[in-house]
Amino acid sequence: MQTLFSYLFPWRYAGLIRQFVRREFDARYRQSLLGVAWAFLTPLLMLGVYTLVFRFIFKLRWGGTGDESDLAFALRLYAGLAVFNFFAECVNKAPRLILDQPNLVKKVIFPLEILSWVSALAALTHLGVALFLMLVFGLWEQGGLPWTVVALPLVWLPLLPLCVGLGWLLAAVGTYVKDVGQVLGMLVSLLMFLSPIFFPVEAIPPAVRPWLFLNPLALTITQTRQVLLDGQWPDWSAYTIHLIACCALAVLGAAFFKAARKGFADVV
Numbered sequence: 001m002q003t004l005f006s007y008l009f010p011w012r013y014a015g016l017i018r019q020f021v022r023r024e025f026d027a028r029y030r031q032s033l034l035g036v037a038w039a040f041l042t043p044l045l046m047l048g049v050y051t052l053v054f055r056f057i058f059k060l061r062w063g064g065t066g067d068e069s070d071l072a073f074a075l076r077l078y079a080g081l082a083v084f085n086f087f088a089e090c091v092n093k094a095p096r097l098i099l100d101q102p103n104l105v106k107k108v109i110f111p112l113e114i115l116s117w118v119s120a121l122a123a124l125t126h127l128g129v130a131l132f133l134m135l136v137f138g139l140w141e142q143g144g145l146p147w148t149v150v151a152l153p154l155v156w157l158p159l160l161p162l163c164v165g166l167g168w169l170l171a172a173v174g175t176y177v178k179d180v181g182q183v184l185g186m187l188v189s190l191l192m193f194l195s196p197i198f199f200p201v202e203a204i205p206p207a208v209r210p211w212l213f214l215n216p217l218a219l220t221i222t223q224t225r226q227v228l229l230d231g232q233w234p235d236w237s238a239y240t241i242h243l244i245a246c247c248a249l250a251v252l253g254a255a256f257f258k259a260a261r262k263g264f265a266d267v268v
Contacts, residue, residue, distance in 0.1 A: 007168075007254035010163045016111070020118040025125055039129045043085070046079050054198055056146055062200060071141045072154045072229075075134065079228060080197030080221045082130035083159070087217055088188050089123040090163035095174025095181040097167065102268045112261055113254070117165030120160060127156070133229060146231030155234055158246040162216055165246070165253035172260035196221050213238075216246070 010017065051074045054060040062068055062076050097115045104110040131152070138145055174180040195217045196204075204212055212218050219242050226232040 004251060004254045004258065007258065008250060009032055010111070010117060013111055017114050017117055017121065020114070021121045021125075022034055024118060024122045027226050030084040032165055039093075039126060040133070043078070043082070043126075043130055043133065047074055047081065050077055050081065050198075058210075060198070069141065071137060073140055075137055075141060075229060077198065078130070078134060078137075079224045080195065082127060082134065083156070083221050083224055084192055084195055084197055085130070085162060086123050086127040086159060086182065088192070089126065090120050091166055091170065091188055092181075092185065093119050094170035095184060097171040098175045098264055099178075105264050105268045112264070113168065114194060116164045116171060116253075116257075119167055120163045123163070124160075127159075138228060142229075147229070148231050148233050151227045151234060154222060155227055155239070158243045159220060161243075161250035164247040165250035168250075168253035168257035172257045175260070187227040191215065191217070194214060200225075216242075 006012070050143065051070065054077065055070060055073050060073075062073055094116070097119060098105060101112075104112065104115075135145065135149075138149075170180060170184065194212075195215055196212065201209060201212060201218065201222050218252065219238060223234040223239065227234060
């Protein structure tokens with residue numbers, strides 16, 4: 001009988017996970033004309049569109065100041081978009097993780113729990129591309145990077161248990177309730193505008209500001225900008241609470257998936 005520990009730390013399936021991640025990444029770009037170049041072009045094109053709309057059409061200035069360059073504004077925007085896009089990619093795929101693999105459910109003794117890990121790690125490759133672009137443009141804009149940038153992997157660490165845990169929860173529910181994916185798409189779109197992507201946390205009234213951090217992405221987005229662009233170390237107490245909460249969600253998701261997987265073969 002598999003334990004929750006094997007869900008949370010799937011070391012024994014590391015080779016299988018690596019194989020599936022590589023297969024998913026290759027499948028996305030194998031048939032395209034530009035191949036892996038799309039992993040760089042897509043975020044750059046989207047960033048260009050968002051910067052055009054919010055900077056030049058809506059005349060948005062970060063924090064109300066007008067002395068920042070266009071590239072500095074774009075970097076602040078992209079720091080939020082990179083985190084959100086990673087989360088959205090994992091969550092939007094989660095309800096169909098089991099439904100899209102019926103052969104693995106019915107015909108093969110397969111560790112289905114690794115599918116959430118595969119989804120998150122495949123999305124992590126795109127977050128890695130985003131990190132590369134932010135470092136390059138940050139060097140260009142600022143002439144150097146602050147020492148605090150070394151904390152960025154730690155800042156992003158809670159995203160992994162958060163997305164893997166939600167992957168288990170949504171995959172289990174989505175296998176039985178097919179409408180979950182439709183509802184989830186609307187909720188993720190709503191979350192985009194409720195996250196501090198296009199505005200700083202300081203723009204929120206102080207009385208409402210603590211409620212913003214109920215959004216699981218708010219702290220990560222804010223601390224990403226702090227360590228990458230502002231040269232500030234994260235608030236480690238807030239970070240620790242956030243990390244514990246994300247790990248608790250991963251444990252809850254693993255337990256729920258473990259209990260629900262017994263009936264997958266009957267509904268897939």
